[in-house]
Amino acid sequence: MLYAIFFIFLLQLVGEFLQKYFVLAIPGPVIGLLLMLVALLLQRGSRDSDTDFGQKVINTSNHLLQYLSLLFVPIGVGVVMHLQLLESQLVKVLGVIIIGTLLTIIVTAALFQVLRKRGVDD
């Protein structure tokens, strides 16, 4: 498991390095995600099974993702404690967020439902 943790941290570190060095608009962890996807596809190769190490990385990642929601709590508390930054705009901003978010969810879901191939997971 320690190897898997090391590997995940390492890919994030490489991602952060690439982002800073080339001043990319994509954040380090998202670059790390892309690198991880490439690494996973490469380790499988043309065989249809994962290597031992690949399996370890998959298991460790799944453990971590089980608690994904929890990881947003500290920054969310910061948001509540700093809401006064919005001052007089608070109600309007909340209006934009609620209307905009709900409309975007509806439009995106409808678009994807129409465009996707039928019957993959119905």
Place this chain on the structure above:
Amino acid sequence: MTDAARLYEVWVYLQAEPLFWLTLTIGCYLFADFLYKSSGLFPLLNPVALSIALVSACLIIFNVEYERYFNGAKFIHFLLGPATVALAVPIYLNWRIVSAERLAILATVVMGSLFAIGVTFGVSLFLDVDLVTVKSMLPRNVTAPIAMGISELIGGIPSLTAIITIVTGVVGAALGTFVLDLVRVKNMSARGFAFGLTSHGIGTARAMSRDQTAGVFAAVAMGLSGVTTALLLPLIFRLISDLL
């Protein structure tokens, strides 16, 4: 020394240590998750929103500064980066479905991201929000670090963008299910996709907790819309400023 004075002394010691804030955060989350599950997964009892409210209430009641709290909670916050890298795993495990849908994915990402920017701009103008706040709101549908970078580039206030982005995540995660049921989108990949594109990581966490397929498409939509918005929004913004 009185008992109360001793208790106070112990409190002063404990609240300076990370352990107390870590325990409080995990405790509030477990309690929120328990309430959510015992309500039969009622969307308004979203565990992220609920645990944020619980922790914030504790800090306000006991008059604790956020910086003190975060000094402990940062150990949880740190794991967001590695967890983002780990999101490659559900995409990899469902690679066959994802690559079969690649055209629909790309088309929806581009159109959905443009719609997200447009609707934020339109509603802001309609509600007469001031310009700096509008600029800070435009990138609100992508993951916070990307949104903050874009905000800086187009003349918004990054910390304001962070707040608006997180609220967008929580609102989408808490209310998304209602509107999707209302318009009768039943397909899990489409539902997940909408959660990820609109409410980034918080939406993805929400989708993943309900359905594996929804989680995969949420993660794909979050990653791709982040990149797309980072590339498109500064361009669109330059075009609009040239026209004005």
